[in-house]
Amino acid sequence: MRVGIAGVGWFGFQPEVVDYSFREMMFKAAQRAYEDAGGLDPRRDVDAFISCQEDFWEGISIADEFAPDPVGGAMKAVYTVTGDGLQCVGQAYMMIKSGLFDVVVVESHGKPSDVVTLNEVMFTATDPVSLRPLGLENVHALAALEARAYMARYGVEEEHLEAVVEKAHKAGVKNPRAVYASPGRSRASTPTVVDPLKEADIAKFVDAAVVVVLASDRVVRDFTDAPVWVDGVWWSTEISTLEYHDWAFPHHAREAADGAYMQAKVADPAKEVGFAEVDNRYSFKELQHIEALRLAPRGQAKELLADGAFCPGGRLPVNLSGGALAEGVPFEVHGLARLSYAVAVMKGDFKAEVDRRDVAVVHSWRGVPTTTSVVAVLRL
Amino acid sequence: MTSRNINFKHRVAVVSAGMTLFRSRMLETPQELAWLAAKQALDEAGLTLKDIDCVVIGSAPDAFDGVHMKGEYLAEGAGGIHKPTIRVFVGGATGVFVPIAAWWHVASGLCKKVLVVAEEKMSHAAKPHTQYVFRYIWDPIVEKPLNPNLIWIFAMEMHRYMYKCGVKKEDIALVSVKNKRNACGHPSAQLCMPNITVDDVLKSEVLVWPVQLLDISPTSDGAVALVLASEEEARRITDTPVWIKGVGWTLDTTHWTNRDLAYPEYVRRAAEMAYRMAGIDNPRKQIDVAEPYDPFDYKELHHMEGLGLARKCEAPVLTREGVTQRDGDLPINPSGGLLGVGNPIAAAGLMKVAEIFWQIRGEAGARQVKKPVYTGLAQAWGDLMQAGTVIVMGI
Numbered sequence: 001m002r003v004g005i006a007g008v009g010w011f012g013f014q015p016e017v018v019d020y021s022f023r024e025m026m027f028k029a030a031q032r033a034y035e036d037a038g039g040l041d042p043r044r045d046v047d048a049f050i051s052c053q054e055d056f057w058e059g060i061s062i063a064d065e066f067a068p069d070p071v072g073g074a075m076k077a078v079y080t081v082t083g084d085g086l087q088c089v090g091q092a093y094m095m096i097k098s099g100l101f102d103v104v105v106v107e108s109h110g111k112p113s114d115v116v117t118l119n120e121v122m123f124t125a126t127d128p129v130s131l132r133p134l135g136l137e138n139v140h141a142l143a144a145l146e147a148r149a150y151m152a153r154y155g156v157e158e159e160h161l162e163a164v165v166e167k168a169h170k171a172g173v174k175n176p177r178a179v180y181a182s183p184g185r186s187r188a189s190t191p192t193v194v195d196p197l198k199e200a201d202i203a204k205f206v207d208a209a210v211v212v213v214l215a216s217d218r219v220v221r222d223f224t225d226a227p228v229w230v231d232g233v234w235w236s237t238e239i240s241t242l243e244y245h246d247w248a249f250p251h252h253a254r255e256a257a258d259g260a261y262m263q264a265k266v267a268d269p270a271k272e273v274g275f276a277e278v279d280n281r282y283s284f285k286e287l288q289h290i291e292a293l294r295l296a297p298r299g300q301a302k303e304l305l306a307d308g309a310f311c312p313g314g315r316l317p318v319n320l321s322g323g324a325l326a327e328g329v330p331f332e333v334h335g336l337a338r339l340s341y342a343v344a345v346m347k348g349d350f351k352a353e354v355d356r357r358d359v360a361v362v363h364s365w366r367g368v369p370t371t372t373s374v375v376a377v378l379r380l
Numbered sequence: 381m382t383s384r385n386i387n388f389k390h391r392v393a394v395v396s397a398g399m400t401l402f403r404s405r406m407l408e409t410p411q412e413l414a415w416l417a418a419k420q421a422l423d424e425a426g427l428t429l430k431d432i433d434c435v436v437i438g439s440a441p442d443a444f445d446g447v448h449m450k451g452e453y454l455a456e457g458a459g460g461i462h463k464p465t466i467r468v469f470v471g472g473a474t475g476v477f478v479p480i481a482a483w484w485h486v487a488s489g490l491c492k493k494v495l496v497v498a499e500e501k502m503s504h505a506a507k508p509h510t511q512y513v514f515r516y517i518w519d520p521i522v523e524k525p526l527n528p529n530l531i532w533i534f535a536m537e538m539h540r541y542m543y544k545c546g547v548k549k550e551d552i553a554l555v556s557v558k559n560k561r562n563a564c565g566h567p568s569a570q571l572c573m574p575n576i577t578v579d580d581v582l583k584s585e586v587l588v589w590p591v592q593l594l595d596i597s598p599t600s601d602g603a604v605a606l607v608l609a610s611e612e613e614a615r616r617i618t619d620t621p622v623w624i625k626g627v628g629w630t631l632d633t634t635h636w637t638n639r640d641l642a643y644p645e646y647v648r649r650a651a652e653m654a655y656r657m658a659g660i661d662n663p664r665k666q667i668d669v670a671e672p673y674d675p676f677d678y679k680e681l682h683h684m685e686g687l688g689l690a691r692k693c694e695a696p697v698l699t700r701e702g703v704t705q706r707d708g709d710l711p712i713n714p715s716g717g718l719l720g721v722g723n724p725i726a727a728a729g730l731m732k733v734a735e736i737f738w739q740i741r742g743e744a745g746a747r748q749v750k751k752p753v754y755t756g757l758a759q760a761w762g763d764l765m766q767a768g769t770v771i772v773m774g775i
Contacts, residue, residue, distance in 0.1 A: 021521075056448040061441040061516040062471040065763040068631045075649060078631035079477060080469040082442075082451045087466060091481070098487035099388055100627075100657075124448040129409065237455045237465040255462060263490075370452045372465070 003096045004220035004227030005212060005378075006103070007037025008340045012208035013177035013327060016113035022058070025209040026070035026109050033105070033211035034072075037223040040103075040213060042072030045223075047101035049073035051080045052088040052108040052332045056121050059114065071107050071211065083235075084108075085210060086335025086364045086374035090233040092214045102219045106212045110331030112205035126369050127241065140202060140282075142242065142368040144194035147284045149247035151196065154299035156287060158196060162187045163305055164283040165200050168319060171312050172326025174351060175341070180204055181326040187283075201283040206328025210336035228343050229379045232266070234259025238371035245371055250285075253292035253363060253373035260361070261294075264377035269294045273316060274356030275345065277338035279365040279373075280323035289363055290318055293375065312353035320345060320352040335364030335374055346380050392486040393614035393621030394479070394773065396425035397734040398605045402570045402722030405503045406601035410445045411457030414499040417603035417727075418459050425607045425617050427493065432607075434491035435460035437467040438478030438498040440725035440762070443513040444505045458497040458605075470631065471517075472675070472762025474498065475604070475729015476769040480627040482608045492610045499603040500724035510599045517764065519634070531596075535588040537641045537765065538678045542590065544642035545693035547681070549590055553581035554699050555677035556594050559713050562706060563720025565746030568731075570600055570722035581677075597675045600722035604730040606737070622740045625755070626660065626772035628653030636764045647686030647759065647768035655688075658772040660755075663688040667772075668753045669739050670710070671732035673761040674717040683759055684712060686768065711749040714739065729760035729769070736773050 009032025011017075011025050020028065034040045042049075051067035060066065064080030067073065081088050085108030092104035115121060122139040126132045136142070150156060165187045172181025180203075190199035213223065220227045236255035239245045257269070266272050276295055280286035287301040295316055296304050304310060310318040321327060321341040330337060342360040344350040360378045398420025400406075400413055408416065414437075422428060437458050439450050447453045451467025458465070468474065468481045475498050485491040502510045514530040541547060560576050563569035573580075576594070584594040607617075614621040630653070632639065632646040639645075651663070660666045672683035681695035689710060690698050698704055704712035715721055715735040718728045736756035738744040755774040761767060 054449055055442040059516070060520065061443050061513050062763055064469050064471060064631075065517065065766065066519075066634050068766075069634050073631065074633040075630060075646065077629050077653070078470075079481075079629065082449065082467045082469050090464075091466065091468075091484075094484045094488040094490055097489065098390070098484040100484065100487070121448055124446075125452065127453065128447060235464050235466070236462060237452065237460055239461050240452050240456045251462070256464075259464065366449070366452070370449055372452060372455075 001097055002217040003093050003214055003230045004217060005230065005343055006215045006220050006223035006227060007033045007040065007213040008343050009033030009036055010208065010210045010340055013179060013206055015179060015206060017207040022109050022111045023066060023070045026107060029209035029211040030071045030107065033213050037213040040223055042105065046103045046105050048077040048095060049105045050088040050091055052083055052085040053080060054082050054332060056124060057110060057331050071105060083372065084332050084335040084364045084366050084374055086339060086362065086376060087235055089212065089230065089339065089376060090235055090374060093230055093233050096214060096216045102216045104214050106214060108333040108336050109209035110333045111207045112331060113207050131242065138194055139368055140197060141194045143282050144197050146247045147196055147282065150284055150288055153248040156284065156302050160287065160302040161201055161283040164280065164286050165325060167311055168280060168322040168325035171320055172322025175321045175326060178322045178326035179206065180328055181322050197282060203281040203324035203329045206330050208330035208333045208337065210333050210340050212336060212339065226347060228346050230376055231379050232260035232263030232377040234263065235372060235374040240371060242369055250288050250292045250373060252371050253289050253365065256373040256375040257293045260375040260377050266377060269361065270296065270316065272359060273361045274359045275317045275320060275354045276361045277319055277321060277342045278363040280319055280325050281329050281367055283325065286319065286323065293361060293363055317354050320354060338362045338364055339376060342378055346378065388487050390487045390489055391611040392483050392624045393609055393611065394606050394624065394737045395609050395614050395617045395621055396421045396607045397737050398424060399568050399731060399734055400603045401568050402600045402602035402724055404598060404600055410454060410499055410501045413501065413601065413603040414454050414457035414497050417605035418495055418497050421605035421607050427607065429459045432459060432463065432493050432495045434485050435463050435465040435495045436478055436482040436485060437465065438474040438726040438730065439467060439500055440471055440474050441513055444500055444502050446505050454499060459495050470762055470767045470769060472725050473729065473760040473767035473769040474726040474762065476733060476758050476760035476771055477629060478730055479606055479608065479733050479771060480629060480769060483624050483627050486608055486610050492613045494608045496606040496608055497603065498726040498730035500727045501601040502599040502724055503601050531588045531591055533636065533765065534676055535591045538590055538676065540641040541678055541682060547696045549582060550578055551696040551700055552678045553578040555674065555680045556581050556719050558705060559674060559717040559719035562714055562747065563716025566716050566721050569716050569720055570598055571720050591676065595677045597718035597723035600724040602722060602724035602727045604727045604734055606734060620741050622737050622773050622775065624771060625774045626654035626658030629769040631763065632766035634764060634766065636766060643692060644682055644686035644768060646766055647683055647761065650768035650770045651687045654770040654772050660772065666755055667757050668751060668755050669714060669749050670712050670757040671715060671735050672712065672759045674713055674719050675723055677719060679761065680713060683761065687757065687759060707750040714747050714749050732758040733771060740773060740775060
């Protein structure tokens with residue numbers, strides 16, 4: 001059984017959504033997704049709903065309580081995954097493939113502008129016995145260590161990070177929701193946050209909600225004439241004890257990608273994939289993730305980037321949206337942001353310089369201090 | 381209620397279970413608790429982590445363990461490293477929901493052997509009491525400013541049920557007495573009270589009338605694990621797999637103030653979904669043993685009615701007549717339930733699923749019900765009195 005995307009809706013992607021609560025943002029995104037899915041009625045047409053969110057981001061204990069109403073799911077099969085929105089897509093994919101459901105709605109929302117103590121909340125995700133007592137004043141220090149390890153092992157220089165930042169901001173100009181796209185900005189002139197990461201290397205946060213309607217091949221054409229198929233989706237978690245994980249290479253992304261490619265029967269991703277949307281919440285992560293997703297050999301993403309292979313119009317454009325560096329990071333919506341952009345490009349709704357729109361790979365990582373990646377392969 | 385059974389290409393079985401002690405203030409970390417339960421389940425199935433394809437974790441509010449992104453943190457203890465690991469969450473109803481989520485991991489054909497782990501450590505999160513975590517479950521604009529206590533709304537629900545069905549406190553106390561006595565047969569139980577009487581419950585401290593201390597389950601730390609497998613793998617692992625016959629869950633609106641507090645409609649709908657899948661059209665006759673969620677004694681009665689194991693307002697009568705005793709016609713919570721075994725939120729729900737597994741296999745020891753068990757049911761409840769999760773298992 002094949003699983004297709006019947007509709008996508010998004011709302012926000014603003015540094016601060018002032019006039020709407022998180023529930024209203026969910027409602028708006030859901031309304032748009034249902035309209036995109038041919039005016040689907042959630043009360044009648046949807047079998048189950050999934051919300052991807054985390055209690056501490058919400059500031060609510062048992063935050064899943066608030067999931068049903070804004071998406072039209074009250075008194076239906078609703079639950080929450082505490083993970084990236086793309087993991088919710090993975091669950092919906094399994095639920096449909098099991099044969100139990102035909103239509104499953106996936107939702108994720110994030111309102112970072114409501115969180116006063118972001119660094120403290122992020123640091124509360126570290127091990128309470130071994131790492132938290134160190135009291136890091138800036139959680140980006142963990143990413144800086146990874147950046148140094150990656151750069152040292154593969155000979156990546158700051159000029160390569162500059163190239164990533166420059167590409168992201170240039171591409172973001174053509175993305176209507178990339179509020180942070182700033183093509184004239186020079187990375188070198190921004191202050192150092194934690195060496196080697198400068199302010200321009202780190203994606204800012206953004207408020208957003210995305211809703212995706214997934215349906216089995218049996219019913220998907222009731223909602224859309226041109227579904228985008230999810231042909232593979234997989235995820236993996238590397239060790240959560242940071243002291244033991246490989247700081248230079250994201251094995252979680254490699255494992256997730258291999259699982260997704262196997263399902264989608266993609267043997268040589270660098271040749272078969274038309275374009276990719278990958279996590280770049282830190283500039284060096286884009287290079288790491290390109291390599292982990294087998295879109296470039298290990299350690300060679302930097303040269304291929306310099307040759308323009310990953311630029312808009314290049315051989316395999318990566319982050320035509322500009323990615324998180326241009327759009328911002330909306331907490332657990334990040335993966336759905338990447339997916340929704342890819343779907344819009346595949347359907348021609350967002351104009352982008354890309355030769356092949358028929359196969360896309362979408363990747364998401366949950367940020368420090370986590371070690372989980374999700375990868376989905378999309379086909380027209 | 382229809383009797384149409386839904387047939388799936390991939391049948392899913394529970395092949396083993398493991399469980400830690402349920403206690404307040406366990407010395408192990410949450411990761412260690414998760415691993416203790418997971419190791420037991422793996423050993424019983426004769427498997428190691430290398431054999432496991434996917435891991436599904438369940439844990440209720442992050443604030444209990446005091447860790448943001450608790451799924452990432454628990455992945456290590458739950459054996460989820462370098463594997464597709466996911467944490468699912470429906471508040472207090474999570475424990476029964478974890479094997480439901482694991483069910484579609486296998487039923488989809490994408491995983492063959494799945495480790496299911498539910499863990500909770502309630503005792504060290506909030507000072508001076510666990511209840512403080514529940515101060516942050518409310519609508520942040522409408523309800524939180526009132527600083528409600530969770531027991532208040534359960535008191536309202538209990539009162540409403542008593543009024544609507546004409547139930548006396550003595551009848552409700554019988555549930556607490558039954559379950560705390562049943563727990564004496566459970567090696568992991570936190571509360572074994574072999575001599576407890578209705579009078580003891582009625583004389584216990586009043587918390588919020590009509591809720592008294594012995595109407596409530598204790599706060600606990602603990603973990604439970606299961607191994608689920610596809611039919612082919614299950615046959616290799618054990619001669620006595622227990623099949624998951626039906627799954628169902630429902631979330632009602634967040635606005636609990638708009639709800640009929642005397643009847644859990646969301647449980648009825650969740651049960652209907654599970655029964656349809658399992659081909660059950662007369663649960664009272666077809667379910668041999670049930671473990672409905674009983675964090676409060678009145679909830680066992682409430683849930684029996686929602687599950688169709690009793691007619692509306694009939695559960696207190698069945699309890700009084702001894703039908704729900706371990707040797708009764710419809711044994712309810714032979715494990716001792718949350719009231720006796722303990723209540724580490726998510727782990728408590730999975731304890732119920734494990735109990736049904738042991739009851740169906742005839743491995744429940746002193747807790748084994750007297751009648752033959754072919755089909756059993758576990759159910760959990762949570763969020764703002766809005767979540768119902770149901771699983772039906774059988775041979």
